[in-house]
Amino acid sequence: MFKVVADLIRYNIEFTIGVILLTIVIVFALLSFFSPYSPEMIYVVIPDQPPSAQYWFGTNSRGQDLFWNLSFAFRNTLFFGLTVAVLSRIISITVGLLAGYLGGWVDRGLMFFNDIFVAIPIFPILILFYFVLRSDLDTFRLALIMACLGWPFDARLIRSVAIGLRSREFTRHAVFAGMSPSRIMFQEHLPYVMPIVFSTAMANMIWSIGFEVTLGVLGFTNINIPTVGTTIYWANNHSAMVVGTWWWIIIPVTLIVMTFLGLFLLAISMNEYIDPRSRLRRMGG
Amino acid sequence: MQDYLFFALKRLVQLAAVVFAGVSAAFVVAHYSPISPVETIIGRVAGQSTFSPTAIESLRQTLNELFGLNAPLHEQFINFWVRFLQGDLGPSLIAFPTPAMTLVMLALPWTVGLLTVQIIVAWLIGNILGGLAGYYQNNRFLKAFGVMAIGIQPIPYYIVAFLMVIIFGFLWPVLPISGGFAMNVRPSFTPEFILSVLRHAILPITSLILVGIGTWFLGMRALVSNIVTEDYVTYAELAGVDRDKIVYSYVMRNAMVPQLTALAMALGGIFSGTIITEQVFSYPGLGTLLIRAVNGGDSTLVLAVSSVAVIAVASAIFIIDLIHPLLDPRVKVG
Amino acid sequence: MAEQKQDVLQVRNLKAYYQMAYFGVEREVRAVDDITMSIHENEVYGIAGESSSGKTSFIKVLAAAIRPPLRVVDGEVEFNFGGQKIDPNKASKEEVDAIRWSKLSYIMQGSMSVLNPVRKIGRSFEDFAFKPMGLPRAEFNSRVAAHLERLKLSPNVLNAYPHELSGGMRQRVTIALATVCQPQFIIADEPTTALDVVVQKDVLSMIRTVQQEMRASVIFVTHDMSVHANITDRVGIIYAGRLVEEGPTRQLFAQPKHPYTAHLVASLPRIGDTRERPALEGRPPNLSDPPKGCRFHPRCPLATDRCKQENPPLVDMGEGHRVACFHTDKVKPLIELGQPKVTRMAEGAPA
DSSP states (O other): HHHHHHHHHHHHHHHHHHHHHHHHHHHHHHHGGGGGSSSTOOSSOOOOOOSSSSSTBBOOTSSHHHHHHHHHHHHHHHHHHHHHHHHHHHHHHHHHHHHHHHOOOHHHHHHHHHHHHHHHHHHHHHHHHHHHGGGGOHHHHHHHHHHHHOHHHEEEEEEHHHHHHSSSHHHHHHHHOOOOOHHHHIIIIHHHHHHHHHHHHHHHHHHHHHHHHHHHHTSSOOOOSHHHHHHHHHHTTTTHHHHOOOOHHHHHHHHHHHHHHHHHHHHHHHHHHHHHHHHHHHHEE | HHHHHHHHHHOOOOOOOHHHHHHHHHHHHHHTTTOOOHHHHOOOOOOHHOOOHHHHHHHHHHHHHHOOSSSSSHHHHHHHHHHTTOOOOBOOOOTSSSSSHHHHHHHHHHHHHHHHHHHHHHHHHHHHHHHHHHHTTTHHHHHHHHHHHHTTTTSSSHHHHOOOOOOOOIIIIOOOOSSOOOOOOOOSSSSHHHHHHHHHHHHHHHHHHHHHHHHHHHHHHHHHHHTTHHHHHHHHHTTTTOOOIIIIIIIHHHHHHHHHHHHHHHHHHHHHHHHHHHHHOOTTTTHHHHHHHHHTTTTHHHHHHHHHHHHHHHHHHHHHHHHHHHHHHOOOOO | OOSOOEEEEEEEEEEEEEEEETTTTTEEEEEEEEEEEEEETTTTEEEEEOOSSSSSHHHHHHOOOOOTTTTEEEEEEEEEEEEEOTTTTTSHHHHHHHHBTTTTEOSSSSSTTOOTTOHHHHHHHHHHHHHEEEEHHHHHHHHHHHHHHTTTOGGGGGGOOGGGGGHHHHHHHHHHHTTTTOOEEEEETTTTTOHHHHHHHHHHHHHHHHHHHHOOOEEOOOOOOOHHHHHHHHEEEEEEEEEEEEEEHHHHHHHSSSHHHHHHHHOOOOOTOOOOOOOEEEEEOOTTTSSSTTTTTGOTTOOOOHHSSSOOOOESSSSTTTOOOOOOGGOSSSSOOOOOOOOOTTOOOOO
């Protein structure tokens, strides 16, 4: 495992860039634990100061030091993405393995639900949830909702792999050896789908953080919790671009783009590592 | 032919199931909204002038009947569906008493327009370029395009739209960044109006295409670089079949099939992106209407927009499903 | 066998290696290692060998179908089409395209996947044969129809998609497709491998019929020795990237001179023969790190110290029988073939 990562860093430029970008963002988010200010406090510093030696990222119109405020925002946003990824992975692994291994009616039933979830446009549904929950829609509740909506694509992918595994020799051996279906699925088959689980987790985080930012910017989450979305919401609220406090917008946007790019590069380089055909192409290249 | 009709019928049942599930879910969620439309209206009316408590009580009764809120939940649910199928969900709040459905129908063409143009352009160009990039793997331009696609593709719709507004609204203001057409032209079939609509559509559509095209480009490139190793491509190359014919009729034609499926799968996400982008550019479509409805506490309108969104996306997927067997002779119909 | 036939293909000291470097590890796989041979006109030349012996790589080089990481390192391939000489790996793409299908055609392994799944068979015929044939459309169509009829295929197949045909049918369509331009040289790569026995017989007789009618040369690759016995005039045995024995089919089956060939021939099942056959120990060598000397020596019962050091050259034993072994005198047929039954199934078949 460690050797794989080391090899990827050395020979796969996408992976290396992805790791660097994400490391920067994660370290920045972790700095929030050393913040001198509480994220909820406003007017603790002089408002509207441009980036300087004292305030690296400047201060905003609400009198917050953007450096520390943003590090809280990124901590919350990354934590949100991770929560959604973990929860939705659990659902998609369960559904995918069940449908793929058991087949038949179970498969058809689960895939029918799967198709319904795929067909429903998520954004209006999220807004509907906000409409009902209002400021009760905190980071964790939103993560729960997103996890319930974010599994179907990956479940389908895992299912197709599980169908392939079902006809493999070792599965038949396990069946003849009297292993129960659940043990076959979760002990024998799960390791084979883990690489997909990891690479889709990256894509899933891009997806969920994208929606979190969007909802936040629109003010459709609890706007008092600092996240990347709510930071931009407050900036818009104070017309940051118009009054010239550009750093309030440009810095969070740059950082979040770095996050997305890093996650995406990790996802595609992992995909390439998983798919031997594209690896072969690289060898020939 | 009979097989195909049966296939279409099966898809139609699936469409109905999706619409039923989606709209019902929207109804149930909206039903538990803490904001009662009746109380909102009463609050608004009572705030403007003084009414006697009995007058307010009778208004409340009237409104409850108007919204059908007196019946038990299951009856309300059935009533909702009956009225929904008749295209009537009751009056909106933000433009009381205009029916919510009327507002939705006014906004729908704008969204459908954005959606159609954007999908067709992004899908076609992305697939063609991606296909060429997968086949001619050493082409400089296509390689550069690939790097660009990787850079833009993961950024969510909102951020791209937002950056467009910053660039074209503040740094280089050459294009309108807000609205569907200029304030000073009347909606009519005049060249002036049409030109204005086109000008206003440029930024939202460009922003949507920028995000969309990368997905198709990268997907197609990956597909094609696998398809070129397929036996039928190798065999055609061994036979000295024309390069162009191999690229289009052998390689890309086969990659189109999974890409069409991918389009059906991605439609929900594209729709979400479109209405988000609309909001950024204050484009008069469903997205802007939805946000207005949420901000105005208009549950009827929120429900109407969500329901129409579910129907629109499900129908689009239905249409793609119907095209699928025409493109792939191996799909079992029936 | 004394008559000197014209050579259609000459291969001289051909070396083709897979050269790759990924994740910092460089590997060189010597898939084709110094092969010299020639193929006459109007003959079926069989190539036999285990899987991953390099036989597929070899014919890929012949067909100029190599892609990196497989590269021709040394040697040459020369076709002679009625005086027009060409090395397809060195000639320009236009020159090679000009001989493809009209002179040099190919029947590929895996009938399941060689036809474009979303294209009707008729369109594939047009794509492949219209330009090389260079005829007006009406004449082209009648030529295709006549060819299908000659091969006893219904003209309806032109309106079918590949998935609508059975495996055997598809392979017969592929053979029709490969021969419709009357090529002088046909490369057949395991054309019968995935087919069941009855269909196999059909397809073999079809290839033989077409070959005899057109007086074409066929290089026929398969690991199945019984197929070689049935269809080929001469056989070459490839082991670990090298040609180890070559000779007229009858002679090679009756009197194999290389211990590896002897084992291959002995592995042929024969009705009524219940004797236990001596099995060959070990596995074919890893071509990225082949053994020194004769590559067969780790598995060879006759191996001596000399075999471990020196690579035996291919020596002509007379009558075109060439062997690369130091101990040919000690090689005995492992089973009695008796009266060799190397009848060709297509012989005497109505043309």
